[in-house]
Amino acid sequence: MRILAKNVLESAKTILLILLVLCSIVLSGIVWTGTPTEMTVGRSHFFSSPLYGRERLVSDFVKPQAIWVWTKDNELFRLSGESATAQGIFQSLQGAHMRYAHLITNKRFTVPPMGPYIALDFGHLLADGSLWSYAFPTLHTNENWSVQGWVYLVPEVSSEDWSVYFQTSQGIDHLLLSGVANTLRSALIPNDQYVPYAQLAYDHKLFNLPYDALSMRSQTWILEDPSPMPIVNSFFRDPSLIQTVQVNRGMTVYTDGMHVVQLSRELLGFKLNYCAPQVPLAHYGETMENALTTAVPFLDSHGGFVGNEVLERVSSGKKLDPVALSFRDEVEGWPLYSQLNQIQVQLINGSVSHVTRLLSYLQSEVAQQRVTILSGSQLLQILQTMHLHQIHSITLGYGTELQTLNEVQVVPVYQIKMSRHTLYLNAQTGQPFQGMGM
Structure with missing residues (x-):
């Protein structure tokens, strides 16, 4: 009886061992076939919302802040970068042939030289010279000129070429520009896109200011939040x-x-x-x-x-x-x-x-009216009565003030930068302007 019980127990152990081996094989197969593959958690790049803004190119930001034209009649004009004439100047410079001439070290030679010229105001964009290839892509040089001030385009009297002058720490560099004769010479003839300016003296310094009492737009915009x-x-x-x-x-x-x-x-949002x-x-x-x-x-x-x-x-x-x-x-x-x-x-x-x-940003214009702003001479009279000195720059532009929770008024203002602070004046009334972010 004991022998029979022992045989049954051994048989049960054998069957149990076989079942365990089979389970091990099945589980190993499940683990083998179910091993997770390599996965990337999250995104490989950042998300961008096409409903908010739009993409821009680096070259979009390497353009003059303003273009100044001095005619043969000794008249000064400001040209907006958005005007058709300015766009024509930009396009002509993109394809023009430019080559280096020489460095002018004669201190008697000053810029701008006498006669008509087109001046490109790049602000501080060319201060270290690294953005020259964007401003003038056809100029092939290893030089990184650190430009101090404007870049002047001057027509040559005896040829169709133009001279390019700009001030650096070493002196005045001179380049030759060809292939742009028609476009640039036509830009020396004012049209209705040109704003008349004058060089007016204040506190022993010259400022480019509007010659006349200009007409500008005062606008109302919807503020998008x-x-x-x-x-x-x-x-x-x-x-x-x-x-x-x-x-x-x-x-x-x-x-x-x-x-x-x-x-x-x-x-504001x-x-x-x-x-x-x-x-x-x-x-x-x-x-x-x-x-x-x-x-x-x-x-x-x-x-x-x-x-x-x-x-x-x-x-x-x-x-x-x-x-x-x-x-x-x-x-x-x-x-x-x-x-x-x-x-x-x-x-x-x-x-x-x-x-x-x-x-928040300005979404759409809903109203506008034309306003007459102060001329340069009228503005300087106001600055004189305010006893303002050590003025570095005077620039005409626009300021904003909140009208309602979703409406913004965009009005012409003068920005007066001084050594210690910046003042804004309403360009229509001459009164101090306290707008948004000023």
Whole structure:
């Protein structure tokens, strides 16, 4: 009896062992066939909302802030960069043949020389010379001229060529320009696109100011306040990893543990501040070209541009400071002095580290009226009564003021930059103007 029970137990153990082996084989097959393949969590690139802004090219931002024309009759005119004549000048320069002539070290030679000329005001864009290839793509040279002031185009008397003059720390550089005779010579003849200006003296300095009491447009625009989340999401590779922190009723912080977006509710709408992971500053000396070619594609894929933004300045400050870029908008070729459509970007080690922008923007014009602004001489009389001195520049443009919660008035203003502060005057009345972001 014991022997029979022992045989049954051994048989049961054998059957159980066989079942365990079979289960092991089946489970091994399941594990083998079910091994997960390599997967990418999140997105391989940042999200961009096509409903907010539009993409721009780097070359869009390397253009003169204004074009000045001095005719053979000794008359000065300002030409808007948006005018058809200005566009013709830009296109002719893109295909013109340009070659280097020589460096003028004679201190008696000054720019601009006598006679008619076209002056291109690039602001500070050519300060380090790295953006020359965008401004004049047909000029093949290894030189990176640091331009101080305007670039002058002067017609040659004895030929169809033009001379190009600009001031550098070494002296006055002279280039020869050919293949643009008809376009540039026709630009020396004023038409209704030209704004008459005059060189007027104030406090021992000459300023280019409107010759007459100009007629400009005062406009009313609808202020668009877009949904912020598509733009917020564009700063994160995987929105599902975003953690939300409600700081207070008007401020929310979004983070994935590395990138941070702070969204604050202000009077005009949402203001966005982006901060990348902090890293030590490993090197410095970013050129304007490097900064611009990094910042523009980044902004293209993080909301884009909503107006006619131009590059206002690029600054690096001290050697160990980040590189800062500032973009501002234009209205009909005139600068817009407002916090609307302003974008500030910082770069560290060749990468974008901070972005600050107000998401609200001017969507559509709903009303306008023509207003007569002060001439240059009338403006200087007002400045004289205000006892203003140490003025660096006077520029005509537009300012903004909030009319209702979704309507903005765009009015002509004069910007007066002084050594310690900047003053804005209503160009129609001459009264101090306290607009948005001023």
